[in-house]
Amino acid sequence: MSILVINAGSSSIKYSIYNTKTLQLIDHGLIEEIRDHHEGFEVMRTQLQLHNIDITKIDAIGHRVVHGGERFHEPARVDDALIREITALIPLAPLHNPANIEGIQAARAIAPSVPNFAVFDTAFHQTMPPYAYRYPLAHDLYESFHVRRYGFHGTSHHYVSIQASDLLQKPIESLNLITFHIGNGVSACAIQKGRSIDTSMGMTPLEGLMMGTRCGSIDPSIIGYLMHEKGMSIEEVDTLLNKKSGLLAIAGTNDLRSIIEARKSGDANAALAIDMFAYRLRKQLGAYMSVLRGVDAVIFTGGIGEHSPLIHEMVCEGLEHMGICLDRAKNSAFETRIHDEASTVALLVIPTDEERQIALYVQSLLSA
């Protein structure tokens, strides 16, 4: 029997299907340019039939849901009340939660007797203390308007922290970790004894580190300044900061591979983009080293985190006094452990797998 994992976007559905017992991946696919999610699920039904899987008879469906607000600390079984609660959170994630809900509804329509579970990107970070998640803003903005840090990429940070505990052969409850998810979206997480105590993304995924097309943290006054001086609307500023900033704005592309190539051929903007990108990661590393008061491992994941020795080097070099000693040869050879013997902090490169982590959550909920 099998578990289906769904990541429903506004015009696409990404799916993976696993054996419920062994969690072996049976198939995965991406259905794009769908008119609606019901159509997408019909296409998927046909694709699953090729593997002799009847979508109406599988064990469960796990859905990625971006925003779980303060309500969801862990994955939850879907019922009408839960859908109402995710709907109520739409103002916090207007770009993502609506598509996630449509995916859940299409799943319930096509396979009414199969249980659905929602897995939230924010849930892992619900263990943050108030002094980490509150912004220095009026109480009312938190209490009535839910303005606080939530953090994202939680499923990924959780997954790689479990993998690190396996690699280090130490229980997760004994480990302090800093995880860097570096893809198009970029976030860092400070994990104390297995629990997230701080993360760089905020109320939305715009805050924190420099990203592919998002600016990350900037002086908030820039927004009013641009509206006033450049006559931009709030929608234009929003698009600028989310879609036209970050690596794209500085280097002309958000593809780090081509930026690295351009830097080699002397492109000054490419060099600046890489310097800025790595510098911000490095500052974050320093911040979380002091937040955690002792770190067992730093973990790199995501498209860039998994594949760019250059970024590992630029983030870690010269930090021997902090117990961070990168082994250049191991790093260039794309090894999993990229620290040397003198390092008191393990430096690990671990591929993330958010779909598998969702399947793991669902598997444990099914057996509970």
Ligand code: ADP
């Ligand atoms: P997303 O957040 O959209 O899932 P990914 O995690 O796939 O994105 O990361 C995409 C980024 O990873 C791109 O900037 C891409 O250039 C970068 N990347 C992928 N492979 C490499 C590589 N070998 N070297 C450097 N960057 C890479």
